[in-house]
Amino acid sequence: MSDSASAEDNTGVDEKSRxxxxxxxxxxVGAVGAGIAVWPFIHQMNPAADTLALxxxxxxxxxxxxxxSITVVWRGKPVFVRYRTAEEIALAAKEDSAGDLIDPExxxxxxxxxxxxxxxxxCTHLGCIPLGQKASEPKGEYGGWFCPxxxxxxxxxxxxxxxxxxxxxVIPTYxxxxxxxxxxx
Amino acid sequence: MSRQFKNPILNWVEYxxxxxxxxDDSVGSGYPTPKNLNYWWNFGSLAGIxxxxxLVSGIVLAMHYTxxxxxxxxxxxxxxxxxxxxxxxxxxxxxxxxxxxxVVYIHLFRGMYYGSYKAPRELLWMIGVIxxxxxxATAFMGYVLPxxxxxxxxxxxITNLFSAIPIVGDSIVTLLWGGFSVDNPTLNRxxxxxxxxxxxxxxxxxxxxxxLHEHKSNNPLGVDIKGEQDLIPFHPYYTxxxxxxxxxxxxxxxxxxxxxxxxxxxxxxYIPADPMVTPPHIVPEWYFLPYYAILRAFTGDFIVxxxxxxxxxxxSAKLAGVLAMFASILLLLFLPWLDGSxxxxxxxRPYYAMAFWVFxxxxxxLGYIGGKPAEGAFIVIGQIATAYYFAxxxxxxxxxxxxxRPKPIPESISAAVTAAHASKAAE
Numbered sequence: 139m140s141d142s143a144s145a146e147d148n149t150g151v152d153e154k155s156r157x158x159x160x161x162x163x164x165x166x167v168g169a170v171g172a173g174i175a176v177w178p179f180i181h182q183m184n185p186a187a188d189t190l191a192l193x194x195x196x197x198x199x200x201x202x203x204x205x206x207s208i209t210v211v212w213r214g215k216p217v218f219v220r221y222r223t224a225e226e227i228a229l230a231a232k233e234d235s236a237g238d239l240i241d242p243e244x245x246x247x248x249x250x251x252x253x254x255x256x257x258x259x260x261c262t263h264l265g266c267i268p269l270g271q272k273a274s275e276p277k278g279e280y281g282g283w284f285c286p287x288x289x290x291x292x293x294x295x296x297x298x299x300x301x302x303x304x305x306x307x308v309i310p311t312y313x314x315x316x317x318x319x320x321x322x323x
Numbered sequence: 324m325s326r327q328f329k330n331p332i333l334n335w336v337e338y339x340x341x342x343x344x345x346x347d348d349s350v351g352s353g354y355p356t357p358k359n360l361n362y363w364w365n366f367g368s369l370a371g372i373x374x375x376x377x378l379v380s381g382i383v384l385a386m387h388y389t390x391x392x393x394x395x396x397x398x399x400x401x402x403x404x405x406x407x408x409x410x411x412x413x414x415x416x417x418x419x420x421x422x423x424x425x426v427v428y429i430h431l432f433r434g435m436y437y438g439s440y441k442a443p444r445e446l447l448w449m450i451g452v453i454x455x456x457x458x459x460a461t462a463f464m465g466y467v468l469p470x471x472x473x474x475x476x477x478x479x480x481i482t483n484l485f486s487a488i489p490i491v492g493d494s495i496v497t498l499l500w501g502g503f504s505v506d507n508p509t510l511n512r513x514x515x516x517x518x519x520x521x522x523x524x525x526x527x528x529x530x531x532x533x534x535l536h537e538h539k540s541n542n543p544l545g546v547d548i549k550g551e552q553d554l555i556p557f558h559p560y561y562t563x564x565x566x567x568x569x570x571x572x573x574x575x576x577x578x579x580x581x582x583x584x585x586x587x588x589x590x591x592x593y594i595p596a597d598p599m600v601t602p603p604h605i606v607p608e609w610y611f612l613p614y615y616a617i618l619r620a621f622t623g624d625f626i627v628x629x630x631x632x633x634x635x636x637x638x639s640a641k642l643a644g645v646l647a648m649f650a651s652i653l654l655l656l657f658l659p660w661l662d663g664s665x666x667x668x669x670x671x672r673p674y675y676a677m678a679f680w681v682f683x684x685x686x687x688x689l690g691y692i693g694g695k696p697a698e699g700a701f702i703v704i705g706q707i708a709t710a711y712y713f714a715x716x717x718x719x720x721x722x723x724x725x726x727x728r729p730k731p732i733p734e735s736i737s738a739a740v741t742a743a744h745a746s747k748a749a750e
Contacts, residue, residue: 213503
C-alpha cells in the first residue's frame with residue numbers, strides 16, 4: 139500500500155509539471171484563437187475597400203486666379219487650394235521665426251511651389267472647417283483662416299497662431315502632374 | 324418562495340414558475356419600503372417610464388427610418404409629413420430624450436442631497452453613473468440619425484475628441500468613422516448602436532434595481548431601517564404615489580410635445596447635413612452643455628491646465644479638456660469614498676447642504692456657458708465654474724465631510740415621525 143503510494147507520488151511530480159504545461163499551452167492557444175476570432179469584428183469598422191479606392195483626387199489649377207482659393211473634396215474632406223499672392227508668400231516667410239507659432243514650421247516646408255498652398259481644410263482642434271476661403275469671409279488676425287467653432291486663427295501659411303487648435307492645418311500628400319494639374323492623395 | 328392563491332390557475336403557474344411572487348416581492352405588496360419617502364423619490368420610477376416610452380416610440384420610428392446619407396434626412400421628413408401620426412411619435416421620441424435627462428439629473432441630485440450613494444449603496448450608485456454614461460452615448464448617436472447640420476457637425480466634433488489621445492488617437496477616429504470623415508459607414512453603425520444600447524440600459528436598470536432591493540431605498544432622514552415600524556408595502560402606497568407622479572410628469576412632457584416640440588432642439592438641424600459647410604455656432608443638445616463648457620475651458624492659459632500639465636509639458640490643452648470632460652462624470656463613481664461622513668442626509672449636515680447647493684448652481688452655470696460662444700467673459704466664467712466643479716468633488720467634499728460635526732440624527736424613521744407628531748400635538 140505504502141509502496142504503491144510512493145510510486146504514485148513519484149509519478150505525481152512528473153504528472154504535475156506535465157499537466158501544468160498542458161494547462162498553460164491550452165490556455166495560450168485558446169487566448170490566441172480568441173484574439174484572432176475577435177479581430178475581424180474590430181477591423182470591419184475600419185474603412186472598407188471601396189472607401190479606400192476613392193482616396194485620390196485630381197485638381198485642374200488653370201481656372202484659379204492669383205489671390206483666389208478653391209475647396210475640393212478629397213476622401214470626404216475639404217481640401218483648400220490657394221493661389222497665394224506675392225505679399226502672402228513674403229509675409230508667411232517673414233513670420234517663419236515669429237515667437238507666437240504654436241506648432242513651429244517653415245513656410246517653405248509646407249509648400250512644393252510657393253504660390254500653391256494646398257492643405258486639408260479641417261481645423262486641428264475638433265474638425266470644423268475654418269472660414270477664409272471666400273473674399274467675404276473673416277480671415278482671422280493673421281490674414282489666413284479663422285475657425286468659428288472655438289476661435290482658432292491660422293496665418294497665410296495655414297499655421298496655427300492663436301486659439302485652442304494644437305497643430306498647423308495638415309498638408310496632404312500631393313504631386314504636380316503638370317504645371318496646371320495636381321493629384322491629391 | 325412559492326405562495327398560495329385562491330385562483331387555481333395562478334397556483335398552477337406559481338408552482339411551476341414563481342413569477343407572481345417574484346413580481347409581488349419586487350414592485351408589489353411583498354416589497355417593504357421606508358414610510359417617509361418624499362416626492363423626490365418619484366424620479367426613479369419616472370426614469371423607468373421614460374425608458375419604456377423611448378423604446379416603444381424608437382422601435383416604431385425605426386420601421387420608417389432609412390440609415391443612409393442620401394435618404395436619412397428625407398425619411399425623417401416623410402415621417403413628419405406622410406406617416407400616420409409620424410409627427411406625434413417623432414416629437415415624443417425627440418422630447419423624450421430631453422425628458423429622460425431632466426428626470427435622471429433630478430434623480431442624481433436627489434441621491435447627492437440625501438447621501439443615497441453611501442454604504443451599503445455604493446454599487447447601486449455606481450451602476451447609476453454607468454447608466455448615465457450609456458444614456459449619453461445613446462442620445463449622442465440618436466441625434467446624428469436625422470442627418471441635419473447639427474447631427475453631422477456634432478458627430479464630427481465629438482468623434483474628433485478621440486484624436487486627442489496620443490499616438491493611436493487618429494487610428495481610433497478612423498475606426499469610429501469607418502472612413503476618413505463622418506460619412507455613410509458612420510451613420511449606419513450609429514443607427515445599429517442606437518438601437519442596441521437602450522436594451523443594454525434595460526439590463527443595467529435591472530441590475531440597478533437588484534442592488535436597490537437588497538438594502539431597500541434610502542430615505543429623506545438617511546437613517547437605516549430598524550424594523551417593521553419603519554416600513555410600508557410598496558403596493559398600494561407607492562404604486563399609487565408613483566402613478567400620481569407619472570400623471571403630473573406626462574402633462575409636463577406632453578406640453579412640449581404638443582405646444583413647443585422644437586423648444587429643446589436646434590433650428591440648424593432642419594438643414595440637411597453639408598460636409599463642406601460648418602454652421603457658425605455648433606452647440607450640443609442642452610443636456611451635454613455642462614460637459615461641453617468643461618471641455619472648452621481648457622485653453623493654453625487656463626491656470627488649472629498649467630498646473631496639471633506641468634506648464635504644458637505633459638499634455639496639450641486639447642487632451643486636458645477631453646480628459647477633464649470624461650473625469651467630470653467618472654469622478655462621480657468615487658463619490659461614496661470622497662465623502663467621508665457617516666451621516667447620509669443633508670438635513671443633518673448644514674455645511675454639506677450649502678456646498679451641495681453651490682455645486683448645483685455651478686452645474687447650471689456650466690450649462691449656461693456651454694451654450695454661449697467661447698469669447699470674452701464667457702471664457703473666464705466657464706473656467707472658474709470648471710475649477711469649482713472639480714474643487715467641490717476633490718477638495719471641498721473630502722475635507723468638509725471629515726471636519727463637519729453633524730446635527731443629532733433621529734433614532735429611527737418611526738421615532739422621527741412620532742416625535743414630529745408629539746411636538747405638533749403639544750403646540
